[in-house]
Amino acid sequence: MSVQTTDYAASEIRSPASFFANRVFIYGALVFWAFICLFPIYWTITTSFKTAVDVTQGHLIPFVDFRPDWKGWRSLGLSPDAIFRTSTVRDEFIKRFMNSVITSVGASSLAIVIGSLAAYGLTRYRYHFAWFKNEDISFFFLSQLILPPVVLALPFLVLYREVGMLDTRIGLILLYTLMVLPIVIWIMRDQFNSIPVELEEAALVDGLSIWGAFFRIVMPIALPGMVAAFILAMVLCWNEYFFAALLTSTDAKTIPVMVASQTGSQGINWWSMAALATAAITPLAVIGIALERYLIMGMTAGAVK
C-alpha cells in the first residue's frame, strides 16, 4: 500500500535500505501477478505440444522435460505435416472459426452503426417520445446492460424457432448486437460529448446538412472512440458462450461452443483440447495486445470525470 508515495515521498525521507525493500516488494508483486496471468496461457500452449504421457506426468518445460510433438495440432489438421491433407476436423474447425468471425464482426459493426447514431442524437438533440425525454431514453438503452442473457434466451429460443432463425448466424448477430449495444452507446456518448458543438455549427453554416456534418466532420474525430467500442464489442462477442450454446446446433456453432463440447466418449484428449483452446484465444490475444490502448480507452470511457 506504500506504493503511491514511493517515488517522491519515501525515497527522500527513508533510508536506502527501506527504499530497496520497497522496490523488491513492488517488483516481486508485479512478477508474481504476471506469473498468475501468464502461466495458464503458457500451460495451454505447451500442452498442445504434449503427448499423453507428458500430460499425465505433469511435465512443464518443452525440450527439457518433454519433447514437443505436433500431436494436438495434427488432430486438428493444423500441424505442418497434416496441413495439406484433407481433414474433416480442420474443415469443422474452420467452419466454426468463420462463424465466430462473422458473428462477432457482424454484431460489432451493426452495434457501432446504430449505437453511434443513437449516441450522437442523444448528445446533440432533444427528443420527446411521449413522456420520455433524452435522459429516459439514455437510461432505457443503458439499462439493457442489467438484463441477464437467461431472461432473453428461452423466449428467443421459441421466437427464433417460429421465425426460422434458430441456428443461423444472423440470429446470433442480432442477439450479440443487443448485448453490446449499451456498451457502445455508453462509450460513444462519452466520445461525442468531448467534441465541441461549434464544429458542427460551423459546418451547418457552410451549408452541410445535419447528416453531412455528422459524416464529414464528426465521424472522423470520433473514430478512435469507435475503434475502442468496436474492439470491446469484438472481445465480448467472440467470447460469448451462453446464447451460442442454446441457440445453435450444427450450422452456426461458434468456437467457444466447439471448445466446450470436446469431452469425447473415451475421456478428454488434452493435447487436441489444448490446441483448440490455443486457436480459440490467439486471435483476440493478438488483437488485444496490438490495440491495447483502444481497449483501455473503451473500458475507462465515462469512468473518470
Next chain:
Amino acid sequence: MADQTLPTNAWPANAAPSDLISPGRKRLGRALMAIATLGLLAVIAVQILYKTEVDTIGFETWRPVVYAYVLWGVALGIGQVLTRGEDGQRALFLLPALLFTIAMVIFPTLFGFYIALTDWNLSSFSGRKFNGLNNFWQMLADPYYRNALFNMVLYVLAVLVEYVIAFGLALLLNAQIRARKFFRVVFLLPLMLSPVAVSWMIGKSLMEYRFGPAAALARQLGWENPAFFSNPITARISIMVLDAWTFIPFMMIMLLAGLQAMSREVLEAARVDGANAWQTFWQVIFPLMLPVSVTAIILRIIFKLKLADIIITVTSGGPGGATDSVSSFIYREYRDRSNVGYGTMLAMAYLIIIIVFVTWLLKFANRFVRNVN
C-alpha cells in the same frame, strides 16, 4: 409513436421551420407511414389467422413478419423526413437503435412473461398449456433454485475480494516502475481470452486432481487431497477464482484510470503535512477514489450476475448443484429437461430480483458516496 417525436429546436438555431415543407410532401409522408403500418398489421393478422387455422393463406414461418417490421421501420424513417424535414432527420439518428431494442427486448420479455405462465415442454408433443401460477409455486418449493440464488449472493460478495486485489494491482501499476506497458498488457490479457477456453484449460487440466500443476502445488503446500471441485465449498471457491482471474483486469483498468486522473497536488499536500504512506492511502487516495471504485464495483456486480459459462463448462453445476449460478441452473433446466415454461418462470423471477437489487444498489451507492465525501 412517430408523430410524438418533437425535437424542441434546442440546437441548432437555424433549423428549417416545418412550414417550409409543402403540404403535398407532408401528405405523401403520412400516406407512406399509414400504408406501412397497415401493411405490417395486415401481415401479422394474416399470419395469426393462418397459424390458428382460421384461413389457409399464410406463411410457413413467422419470418415475413420480421421483414415486414424492418420495412415498416424504413418507411417510418422516410415518413419522418418527408413530413417533418430537418426534425425528421434528427429523429432518424435515434430511430434504428430504438426500433431494434424495442423489437429485441420489450417484445421477447413480454412474451417471456407469457411463457412463464405455461406448462411447456419442447420435447413433449402436448404443446403448451396455460397453467397460471403453477410454475411460480413450483419455483418457491424448489430447493435447487434457492441454492442457486444463495450461490449468487456468495459470488457477488466475492466481488469485494476481487476489488481489493484489483486496487492493489492498480496501485502497483501506478507506482514508478519500469516496463509499465508490458505489465499492463500482461495483466489485461486474461480479460481478452475466451472464458470457456481458459476455464476449460485451467479448471479441467491445470486443476486436475492427478497431474495438474495447481494440484501438485497444493500438495506441496500441504493440502493432502487437492480435489478442487469435489467438495461444495472448495468448488465454489474454485469457480470464484476462475471468474476473478478473467475479470480482475476489468476493475483494475478502471481503478488505474482513476489513480492517473488524481491530481498530484493533493498527494503533495499530504506529504507536506507529514502523512506517511499508510495515512496518505486511507485518508487521501481511498476517499478520492470512491466514485470510481463504486462505478467499477457496480459494473462488475452487473457482469457477475450473468455468470454462467464457466460453471457450465467446468462443473456443470456440480457437485450436486453446489456451484450453480441462476443462469447455469436455468440453462441445464432447459438442456436436460427442455422445460421452457418453468425455466422461463425462473428467469423472470431472477430478472425481477436483479432489477430490485440493482436499483437498491445504485441508490445505496449514491448515498454512500455523498455521505463520505
